[in-house]
Amino acid sequence: MNETKQDPREPAIVAPAIGLVNRQTFQAAPRRAITGIFLILLFGALYLAASFVLPVVFALLFMLVLSPVVRFAQRKLHIWPPLTAAALVFGTFLVIIGGFSFLTGPLTDLASNVPRYIAAVNEEVEAVRERLGTLRGARIEASQAVRSEAAPQGPQSVILDGPRLLNSAALLVPQIAASIAFALIFLFFLLSSGSLFYQKLIESLPKLSDKKLALTIAHEIETELSRYLFTITLINAGLGVVIGTLMWAIDLPMAPVFGVLAFALNFIPYLGAIAGMMLVGLVGLAEHGEVSGALLPVLLYLAATTVEGQFLTPILVGRRLAMNAAAIFLAVAFWGWIWGVVGMFLAVPIMVGLRIVAGYVDGLKPLANFLSAERHPSEGHDDAETE
Structure with missing residues (x-):
């Protein structure tokens, strides 16, 4: 029987190879740790510097549009760019x-009626508790004992009042005005410079290939964001008209205001529609004094947003800008956590830009795939042929 002889040079070849793999593994780990630390510091800085960063982000967004x-x-x-920018x-x-x-x-009237709306909710909650209490005699006795021992009487859940809410809002007006002024001035300088932003x-960038890639990415972000925001604005305007008309048809107070709020809130995917339904339901409950009066405006609002979200937006926006629904929800929640309500409005435009950039960077292709909506095989084949 022939025995396989081991090459005496093999350990000298295998050992350096194993050492090279180990060195590459240990070198990659610190890079991942540094990237994680950088992201943590970046998001922390965005959170702490929100009062400065948000006007800059808005100005850059409007500049692209x-x-x-x-x-x-x-x-x-042949109009001088500063004149167009000023206009x-x-x-x-x-x-x-x-x-x-x-x-x-209208918002001042709405804020002044907040205690009345909350009182109506408290009455319905108490009515539901009493109905449930008839089935649980022991709980009724316990609740009566607790109420007899409690000193305050009346609707204790009403902790908001109109003047307090208006005073807190008045304190934010100077800060909001300063942020808007800063964003508009910065936007003027960005627009009046023409193509100077892209030239710089x-x-x-050092390489010619990097220059071409950066210019391609910038132009695509500009085109896609302009198309997306223009289309979504028209869709939301139509939705606001429909919801305002529906609220007027059922005699809900301040119907035009609800139309305008629906237009603004619909820029926030999912959560904006939920907030709008809660608002019209709260006002309907306060006006009619019963749950059935709150259900009708909520159902009409839900029907209008369902038609818009399931039919109009996919048709008008198209599959090119379609994105993963779970990723959209996470983006809205994350940027809302970082920047509050304003971050929710910026979540989708930021996500669109991030998806475009990730699609051109090899290392970020999995991120671009995650952010994109599911495509049919025929669509992916067509895209591949087009590229």
Whole structure:
């Protein structure tokens, strides 16, 4: 029988190979740790510097949306970019002022009625407790004993009042006004510079391939965000008109205000619709004094948002910008945790830009795949052929 002889040079070859693998493994671990530490510090900085970062993010977002208008006016109409930028910024300012002027009065009335709305909710809760208590005699006796020992009487759950809420809102007005002014001024400088932003971006990169890739990514983000925000704004405007009309048809007070709020809240996926339904349900309960009066506006609101979310938005936005529903929900929750309600409005635009960038970077392709919606095999084949 022939025995296989071991090559005496094999240990000298295998040992360095094993050592190389171990070195690569140990070298990759610190890089992952550094990346994790960097992300933690980054999100911590975004949280702490929200008052400065948010106006900058809004200005950059509007710059990406309005830059095509400035370039079109410069190339086709031969208008000086600062003039176009000033007109766009002034128009944005007028829209903001008009929105505040329209909503200030109705929202003040709504805030002043908050105790009445909460009292109506408390009455319904107490009624439900009494109905459940008839089936549980022991619980009735215990609740009566607790109520007899408790000193305060009346609806203790009503802890909000109109003046206190208005005073807290008044304290935020100067800060909000300063943030809006800063964002508009910064937006003017970004738009008036024309293509200087992209030129500086290209000049900061060393390789020609990196310059072309950065320019491609920037233009695609600009195009997709402009298309997405324009389409979603039109959809939400139509939804606001429909909901305002439905609330007016059932004689719900301040129906136009609910239409405007539906328009604004629908920029927040999922959670915005839930907040709108809770609001109309609360007002309906306070006005009619019974649960059936709250169910009708909630059901109408739910029907309108369901038609919009399941039919209109997929058709008008298209599959190109379709994203993973779970990823959208996580993004809304995360940026809401970082920046509050404003972060919820910014979650989807940030997600769109991140998905586009991840699609061009080899190491981030799994992230782009996770953020994208599920595609049919035929769609993926068509995309591959197109590329």
